[in-house]
Amino acid sequence: MESHQPAGGRAAVSRSSLDDLQFFRVVASSETLTAASRELGCSLPVVSKRLSALERRLGVRLVQRGARRLVLTSEGTLYAARVETILGQLRELEDTLTDRSAGLHGTLVIECTLGLGRAHVAPLLGEFAEAHPALHVRLQTSALPLRRREFDVAIHVGTPPDSSLRMRRLARNRRLPCASPSYLARHGTPARVEDLASHDCIVLRENESDYALWRFGDAGHPRHIRVDGSLSSNDGDVVTGWALEGRGVIMRSEWHVRPHLERGELVRVLPHVPTPPADIYALTEDDEHVPRRVSELIDFLAARLPRRLGA
Template sequence: MLRFDDLQLFVRTAETGSLSAAARMLDVSPAVASAALKRLEQQLQVRLLARSTRSLRLTPEGELYLVHARLALQSLEEGRQQLVGSQEGIRGALQLSAPSDFGRNTLLAWLDEFQSEHPQLQLRLLLADRVADLFRDPVDIALRYGAPEDSSLVALPVAQSNRRVLCASPAYLARHGAPQTVDDLTRHNCLLYMLHGRVHDRWRFHDGKREIALSVRGDRICDDADVTRRWAVAGQGVVYKSWLDVADDVCEGRLQVLLPDWSGEPTPLYLVCAHRAQLSKAVHLLREFVQQRCQRLLDAAPWH
């Protein structure tokens, strides 16, 4: 029979990439940790980890089994929480991935409020613009713009009516004027975002009847979406951003929406996970919490 502590050690070793680090996290000796992994591999009759004196990595079988091991541990934890009783609220650890700009400038304050309502919940927040691998990375759920291309993932809508808006700071507009047409953007310094080595310099707009797509240029490109927003607030150029990322800047007057008669590209926000078994009470509550706060921002969007 598989042992809970053996599964826990395997998952922690895979997440940290180090047997000794996993042993320290679980407060056991390296010898005990090594014996646990050997015992697990013997019971499964497969090699889960390829180990050498300097490195440790998952085998293909280990990558496959890691998904099931995580789900098993999560299921056991959820069962323990249910036994404790719902009157004590949600508890345990929740690992969440979110885009850098939305995470830092919008979500962070919301999570503080959420944890104050659920003080026994531990959050592990991973902020990055790269798409987290929900099968390999130490992540339970992810907030992502756009529906996932992988149909095997579970995607729940959070802010479906969100879309991109064109913005610039009052200081930039005082120096360069505001574009009066979409074509005027070719004469402005457009602040560009890059993901996976591809620069997103093709901006699309529609007015309800026709769609216009044009290539734009600028003197600044970054692979961190938060940086492009900061450049715009500092008056360095025009930016094309998710409304959820810039709503507070617009409401506080740091940015102004340009060409309001033209709608930007749809940018729906989803909560994504690898399996429906991960949709715990904590996840449902967090989704509802974020959904309500996103709606408040969307109610103030220029297209409403």
Template sequence: MLLANIALFLKIVEKGGLAAAGREVGLSSTTVSERLAALETHFGVVLLNRTTRAISLTDEGRTLLEGAKMVLGEVEDLETRIRLGAQTLSGPIRISAPSDIGRTHVSAAISSFLAKHPAISIELVLSDGYVDFVGQGLDIALRFGSVTDSSLRVRSLGLQRRLVCAAPAYLAKHGMPKKPVDLKKHNCLVMRFGANLDNVWRFGANALQQIVTVRGDRIANDGALVHQWALAGFGISLKSELDVRPDILAGRLIELLADFSPPPAPLQILFPPSRAQPKRVRELADHLALLIEGLEQG
């Protein structure tokens, strides 16, 4: 019963409330509340701060959440090995990825992974912003850029080239920039990451680096939408080569300012700050890493 109550606790946090968790698992709000109270009595602490509008984790609740995912994952793996054999993986995985690469490469990786492990289910959360592992109930995340949360476990996938590009239709109408400063005269498609506007574009390296503050009539917090705008000829974008390589090769987008390459961005797989991950999560991380490595070599 303890493990069942811990699993219900995870569902409460994932769904953001007792009633929502109850609907998900087919229990009344009263039953969910009673089982949560029993769990808190067992540990002798308050796990959730509850108001009429929202819930929030206490420090003890956060500790339980981080450890419980690992424990329940290992229990599922153990059950699978006993019932179906050591080579069979099962259970859910919740993964976050940037919207553009998530819709393409990560989605393809999920399909090929599930083809090999049909007993696994995967929920893909597309977001270009901050990753809240606890609040979103994530097992794994793929992210570009530097990692500011030192508590997260990181698996590096290397540096990924970034490039400036635009559609032929845009360039035919507005001309092609010859040097970075020329971008000030162009309509640039800008990404927003939370409160930060990514409108300061850097070119070159070290003492030769050039910095240009760009502007345009379209801003989005969704990389896939910026990609779509670029393809439609609305302006110039700064994208990872992983996102736009097929369009560059097909001529749908044209790389600009190739002699002034922007600094590459690190790509990494992130894990929550727990001691270990279930085998299914580790296997998916390996699968993603192999796919990215293949794209780089391609």
């Protein structure tokens, strides 16, 4: 007996499978199912029900239930990795087939640290999006932008911790120790790097490195000191605000403190001691094919960001 496929059945299956891949990509990159539901724009019960249906279809458990944070099983980890590969190949195919004379289209996901993202990257992305109206641009700011690999471009300050990523320098930068004139008047001005050990140093907890270890010198003569103080934060603006109030010494990017230095609100500490570079990089996956929207965005940022920072 001849079997008849319902009209549009194969297309429906293909669309459903693709939707499942995109759905699980969001789930796998989220810290909790609640976070995934916010990203997907639906309720937590809907996400949980759809995940269960996907697991039944595949016949394996993808996510461990009951954990406070979302934890993938070994099968879930394998599935997530293959999902990334398949969706990446699909994007590559679409870019290859698109006429290069056409305007940029699709979605760009950019990750950046909080302060740089708010102050400088966001305005530049607004200009880029205005010039390419068919492009959907999404900026995600985080104190730990490289913890998850859900981005097309990541803007990173300092040497990237992941050497597998392709990187391009967008602007030169250094971190400078600074304090307010009022703090230095009360506590004295450090004359040597070692003097910082006796000062209130405000620590920025912005990444997973040893944030209380302040580095000086250059590649040939590196120096460092472990600092301490009563105040710390993962928000650079908060840290700078405390310094402006005279509460301690900070180590911040030159792009961030330059306006305060120029207005005399902060004073550079130990100006005779060099600090190592903390340049600003654009990071992408090390793929052979880079979508045109990604390469053109990086070219745009490389041209505009240094001028905006005064670097």
